[in-house]
Amino acid sequence: MTRSFDILMVGIGGQGIILASNILGEACLIEGRSVRGAETHGMAQRGGSVEGHIRIDGKFGPLIAPGTAHLMIAFDMLEALRYAHFLMPDGHMVVNSHIVIPTSVFMQGAAIPDKEAVRERLEGWPLCLVDADVLAAEAGSPLSQNVVMIGAASWFMPFAPSSLLTAVERLVPKKTVAINRNAFELGRAAGEKCKEGSRNA
């Protein structure tokens, strides 16, 4: 039995994880492959931690087991750390190089997580840090950072890049297709540097 290629996407409600996971699902349909997925719905809109599971060639349940994900795409470094145990030991991690500090940290006067310390802890896995905020702005809209991340991670997914790009074009709002095409290409260029061994794209 061939196993599925499992991707975990993590981030914060409102960062576009549902659209991003739909893009991967659409890419599966384009390539005629089965797929299973699951996301946090509902209250996630209220700024909570969210996860999206995508199992390419999946035929059974939608959830990825801890320690078995082939790839993690994280929209926030702190969320990457929270879910890092889902990755298999040599699984790739593509991470947006930003941290949104949880409001509860300020309210409770807790220690503010240090970005460098988080980064060091993530380096236990093959890590690709991408400044998706900057690249999305460069592409034409801060809302396109989810597509930047897909572009960057495209090197580590078992899809033809053209399938991913077609999926992006089909699913993003019509008037933002050009921006999102830019976002995908900018992300892909950034990811390529990771592929070549540099940890900072």
Next chain:
Amino acid sequence: MTTQYLLGNEAIARGCLASPVHFVTGYPGTPSSEVIDILRSLPERDFYVEWSVNEKVALENALAAAWCGLRALCTMKHVGLNVAADPLMTSAYTGVTGGLVIMSADDPFAHSSQNEQDSRCYALFSRLPCLDPSTIQEAHDMVRDAFALSEEFSLPVIFRPTTRICHSKGDTVTGDPAHVKRKGEFQRNPQQYVVIPAHTRVLHRKLNQKQPLVKRALVEKGYNHAVVRGPVAVVASGIAASYVQEVLPDSVSFMKIGAYPIDEEWLAAFVQQHEMVLVVEELHPVVEDAVRQVAGCVAVHGKKDGMVPYEGELSTVAVAKIMQACGIAPSRVFSEPSPAGDVPGRPPILCAGCMHRPVFYAMRRVFKDGIFPSDIGCYTLGLQLGAVDTTICMGASVTVASGIAQSGEDRDVVATIGDSTFLHTGIPGLLNAVYNGAKMILVILDNRVTAMTGHQPNPSSGMTACGTPVPPVSLEAICRACGVSYVETVDPYDLVSLISVLKEARERPGVKVIIARQPCVITARRAGIRRGRYQVDPETCTACGLCIKFGCPAIEKAGEKAFINDLCSGCGVCVQICPAGAIGREVKR
């Protein structure tokens, strides 16, 4: 026929269209809400769809439509079925003419629910057939065929997906929408529809007589099926069947239960061919009870010998472990890496600019030792702000408040309830509190929409499910009609007025109602309302931290001082909290 990557609830909606359905009712509740949200947003629609005010109302409307010969769908979450249980139980006696499918979405692990009850128990209790999908494709196909099943036996059918079906996705082959129109027509038949004792005794016997036929049909239609491969078997139902199939070795027999009631003879024949049977299902041991009844000397593992948990949800990992514990080697084993323990939590919180936050803030300021019963909605997050002391079920803020007040408690009792929840089941409690002379305050958090479940309209929104404008109901008039003499409406962004109204209400006798009204900040943004942003003047900020304690996600710390980030939606409440006068409107440079 097309293949799409669909959310479970979208697949369910497509299945209904393929049936087709003629009449749709429901009350929003996670994880069920998207089914009606998808059906009501279709550009063209040749069926009736409503958001009802509660689940009992929804089911009675759908039942009536089915009596008139239409195919009717009624959706709710599992706890909604408690509200609809009264019509449910007797609808099994009256039966239906058109197909009636009652979708009750269960929530193992209580991802967004107050309990983990199992709707299959209602199926046993009412003696209605129940379909329990294990994949999204099956959810689509089952609901599509459920209407015909309902018509075949003239019985409502309970359709019971779980969160991992409703909110999962998969490649799904959907049928084309069928456009078979029906016109509702009520055929008078008192023996069927007037359940006086003389009629209902006969109807009960008829319901019981249908049971063997239903059981047999559910096997014949393939909902319940089995394959014998060896002396050991795993029996599974619902999403757990998908988890089992991922790790089931080739030498182990497998039975999948997708529908209830289970045919005991068929089940016994399978069980008796084995030495050991493991039953894997989430929540109540419905299948296990049936297996144990027919097992005789066959060893049975499940919840009752502690192998499978009663509570929470299962997973492939959990199933593999259970199989190992029962001596079945799974085809795959999993390591169990633990998460980094020291990552600060990121729970959902009230949005920046949410109208609930200043209400909770004001309540805590005015009622320092107050008791705060609350209800089901986004505002349950007021727990984080110390302003929610109880929630139990829809509408219970009012009744718990009056119960506490009437029990001799001297402290002020101040309850909170949302507009939709008040209209759902809050009104009878208010009427009761006034009638019986309770001393309490009820704050209705009126954001004009059912926000938590995805911004569904309700009678206070001014439009129907399909967007038809209607006059919004007057909450003030309802409260006055219940006999409340003190009804005040206040803008929650106006903290000074809010606090003064709360203080005034504290001094009044009897039941006082304060309606705090501002549109939900998300619907306001979607409607194009822009209020501008606020900023902190770092020179004036004294780093006292009062605005940080307010808990707005737009206010963070930059060093010691406060800083307002771009989540600010311009409610301006923090301006009224800052004792130094350091917060003002953003100055564009």
